[in-house]
Amino acid sequence: MVSTKIISDSDLRNYISGNSKSNKVEALLKLQIDSWVLVKINYNDLNLIKKKEFLFDGFEILVQFNPGRIVSSSAKVDAKSIGERPCFLCPKNLPFEQKGLVCKDDYLLLVNPFPIFEEHFTIPHFNHNPQEIYSNFGDMLAIAKELGEKYTLFYNGPQCGASAPDHMHFQASPKNAMPIENQTEYLNKSSENIFQNDVVTVSAITHYLRNLFLLESKNIEQLTTEFQKLYSSIKETTNSDLEPLMNIIVTFDESWRVYIFPRKAHRPKEFFLEGADKILLSPAAVDFGGLLITPREEDFDKITKEDIISIFQQTTCDDATIERIIKHYCK
Numbered sequence: 001m002v003s004t005k006i007i008s009d010s011d012l013r014n015y016i017s018g019n020s021k022s023n024k025v026e027a028l029l030k031l032q033i034d035s036w037v038l039v040k041i042n043y044n045d046l047n048l049i050k051k052k053e054f055l056f057d058g059f060e061i062l063v064q065f066n067p068g069r070i071v072s073s074s075a076k077v078d079a080k081s082i083g084e085r086p087c088f089l090c091p092k093n094l095p096f097e098q099k100g101l102v103c104k105d106d107y108l109l110l111v112n113p114f115p116i117f118e119e120h121f122t123i124p125h126f127n128h129n130p131q132e133i134y135s136n137f138g139d140m141l142a143i144a145k146e147l148g149e150k151y152t153l154f155y156n157g158p159q160c161g162a163s164a165p166d167h168m169h170f171q172a173s174p175k176n177a178m179p180i181e182n183q184t185e186y187l188n189k190s191s192e193n194i195f196q197n198d199v200v201t202v203s204a205i206t207h208y209l210r211n212l213f214l215l216e217s218k219n220i221e222q223l224t225t226e227f228q229k230l231y232s233s234i235k236e237t238t239n240s241d242l243e244p245l246m247n248i249i250v251t252f253d254e255s256w257r258v259y260i261f262p263r264k265a266h267r268p269k270e271f272f273l274e275g276a277d278k279i280l281l282s283p284a285a286v287d288f289g290g291l292l293i294t295p296r297e298e299d300f301d302k303i304t305k306e307d308i309i310s311i312f313q314q315t316t317c318d319d320a321t322i323e324r325i326i327k328h329y330c331k
């Protein structure tokens, strides 16, 4: 079934310039805009998006009003709702018009028909396996490298923003489209080095509204080893039976940079309120990357700096837990 969904080089020939994998990805989007009305409309509607910026102490957070994201942001991700719908990432259920490019042998890169970015892709595994990062982290690094010339990869945990927690997938956005990717200087200044050897560096970053770990290396094996060690520390410290709540962003430019955001909650209380107090904002990797998505214009208009602080405080792993994770990881 997958084979009927794979785009060929000859299908792309009228759209492609250059020979790299990133050139093929760009060409796929152009082709899908030409051949799939929903994609044409929704990428054109990106012109209607509104953005505003909030300055914090040393860095900024962007807020984007994006009505196309209402379905994803308010998606029901409980087991019953998931079990009752056909999986929209399985090759057999993809819309007729949708075609993709193979990444790392067994993933299919697809144009996301409900974009946040001018180029936005979803990268599901060929098979219907649950969303989980521990054993798929190496795949994430490999795909980040494959697309690294122009794109950044991100991952939403099954209980942390993935709208298909039953089907393993990543997403890709244009490089530097998330504010965090441009805040390296601030992050370097405020990071605490917790592990370093010849090939890999692990740091913790607090005082950034949301807390995170940053892993840097050119070596895929060592990076995977340190990630799995850190994952285990997060899992034990937060007493998680399942995958601990987390979002991940990975960039590749000669070496990998892996941003890991451990979380204490999926959605803030404002999400569940009614009337004037409601803010429909369901934070996932992109939001933790510094680009908050509000699918309702009223929320975009009324959101304040205090709301942003409160939303992150309710959903990021708190300072005390980060300290305990570090202790566990370093012992």
Ligand SMILES: [Zn+2]
Binding pocket: 087, 088, 089, 090, 127, 128, 129, 166, 167
């Ligand atoms: Zn599936």
